[in-house]
Amino acid sequence: MSHTLPQAFAESVQKHASRTAVVGEDGTELSYAELDQLRIYAARALVAMGVQHGERVAIWAPNSVEWIVAGLAIQAVGGVLVPLNTRMKGAEAAYILQKSGATTLFCAGRFLGQHYPTMLAEHWPSSLKHVVVIGDPESGDTGWREFMAKADQAHTEDVLKRAAAVQPSDRLDIMFTSGTTGRPKGVVTNHAQNLDVIRSWSAVMGLVPEDRYLIANPFFHTFGYKVGWLGGLLHGLTVLPHAVFDAGAILQRIARDRISVLPGPPTLFISLLNDPTRAGADLSSLRATITGAAAIAPSLIERIRAELGFQVVLTAYGLTETCGVVSMCEAGDDAETIALTSGKAIPRVELRCVDADNRPVAAGESGEIVVRGYNVMQGYLDDPKATAETIDADGWLHTGDVGVLDGRGYLRITDRLKDMYIAGGFNCYPAEIERIIAAHPAVAQVAVVGVPDERLGEVGKACVVLRPGAALGEKELIAWCRDNMANYKVPRYAEMMASLPTNPSGKVLKFQLRDMAKGAG
Structure with missing residues (x-):
């Protein structure tokens, strides 16, 4: 079993070479073999640009096939991926680029009425050397084609050597999440732990190569990236990125592309259920979904099953600091358990609720949710103080959330110690x-x-x-x-x-x- 992302993806390509790997919104289809060729080509371009093992490379762009190619290429050369929220303004993005020390940035051209390089220009971070525009480059931008052309200056052997040198303990990515200090913190995780989380998640979801996985969850979030396109590709699925959420467009795409897997926050399903075009949409291909990130009414779970036709509807709980997953329900759980709990800890992960003295409380009693296991982050980037405040001496990650564990070990989240709130899954x-x-x-x-x-x-x-x-x-x-x-x-x-x-x-x-x-x- 592979323990690095380049190894795992190469194995998937070997198994599923002729199957369709990705389908773009414009209908472009790539087989696993074709996606692998593009990944190698983009990785060669990164080598030609001088990107070194362990170097931070950021992506600030909406969901697309190119995002996936860039992400796989960064991982192939041993780079560290730094995803940025597409809704950020220039100063917000610049802070994360500077903090992470990113030297290369893949970003949108014009998206949602903004030209991303222009937004960044007046806040330019000192670490940044290269900017590659994905989609619609304007005068003066280095576009995707121009970037890919640099591959001619490096060889496939260079990439294969770099990929073979990646270790399970190497940093895979730095995902920034804000904290109570008001400044975003970089969550550092490695290859091995992310692979194990993706495998656990995919097993519970029952993913099979025949699934067609529409990903409207943004790629800058663990939901759209780790258990999104990455999880889909490592299990031989067809992945369909979707850039901007629009309920009507999603309903059309479900019918046209025969989507079977569609996770998302409750907001996504409420929007689909309320869309006037739903009644005439063919949703018969839908099979499995998982939701979370907010309180869910049991009636919504029932409607997702009855009116959208999902056979498998699960709920889960996770944090960026846990590679995105802590607990999950299972397909055999009853509707009340799925609606009112966030499931039980995934295998090899411990889950407790503790009191103010860090002592476990009895089943049915409220306490702070703490997590220990292979999924817990390596720490916050360059912030040992914040890391020590979050992960105690015994390895327990203190989530700041308050919950109750029942006698079966199923978690119900009741409140937050911190002031954080969740708006539409964010x-x-x-x-x-x-x-x-x-x-x-x-x-x-x-x-x-x-x-x-x-x-x-x-x-x-x-x-x-x-x-x-x-x-x-x-x-x-x-x-x-x-x-x-x-x-x-x-x-x-x-x-x-x-x-x-x-x-x-x-x-x-x-x-x-x-x-x-x-x-x-």
Whole structure:
């Protein structure tokens, strides 16, 4: 059994050479053998550009066939992949590029009305040497074709030697997740642990080569990348990337491309169920899905089965710090278990709920969720203090989430110790959003809390104290936020207040703000 991604992908190519590996949104199809050729070609181009073993290479682009080719090529030469959220603005992306030390960036050209190289230009990180534009390059951009042409300056043997030199303990990627400090932290994981997680996930999902896997979950997230296109390709599936979520387009693609596997956050399924074109769509090919990242009503699980036709509907729990997966339900679990729990720990992973003294609580009692096992990250990049605060001396990763384990070991998540909320499947960290809003010249103080939302699960509300004499309206602030942060971080509501509730030491009492917001609703 292979223990590095280049080895595992090469084995998959050997087994499935003539099968269709990927299908682009434009209908372009590549067999496993053809995808392998492109991977080698792109890897040769990286070698020609001077990318070394262990060097960080970032991708800031929407889901596409080229994203997959670039990702596989980076892994083949022993590079470390750094995925960036496509909704980030220039300053946000530049911080991650600088922090990771990325020397090469694959990015979108023009996407969602923005030209990505232009967004980055005024915040250019000192480490960055090369930028390759995936799709629609403009004047002055180095495009994908120009990049691939560099392959002529290197040889396939160079790539094969580099791939053979990759070790199971080598860094596979650095995925950035924000923290309570308000600055994103880089989560470091290696080849071996990610492969083991992908294998466990795929076994529970029952993936088979005949499956056709539509991936609308973004590739910059573990859901779209690790147990997304990577998991699909390592098990011989046909992977179909989808760049921008649109319920009508997804329904058309399910019918046209005979999709059988379609995971996503609850928001995705609510949108599909509510789309007026669903009634006329042929969804008979759908077989398996898995959801999570938000509270799920049992009625939604029933509708996903009855109205969308999925035979297998599972729920799961995971973090970027655990290679994306901690626990999963199983296909044989009853509907109530699937709807109300996030499953049990995957094999060789321990799961506990502990009290304030780090002692396990009894089954049925609430406590902080802690995880120990091969899936736990190597640590936060260049941040031993944050790593030590998160992983204790006995190897337990403290998630900051509160939950209850039942007698079977099934986990129910009840709350969060941290202030994080989840909007449409995206983790939102108030400290990070507050730091950005605090830069507004009219803002004296701000606290952001998550409030319930029927479609997205939760959305942000900014509670703002203005500077003396300043004037700022809700719509004006929200518009400013859209210009200065990724869309999913933008608060959907803003309330101007005379003061924020605090305790005697001056700490803002966010639970009071959340309670006030619920009361107002």
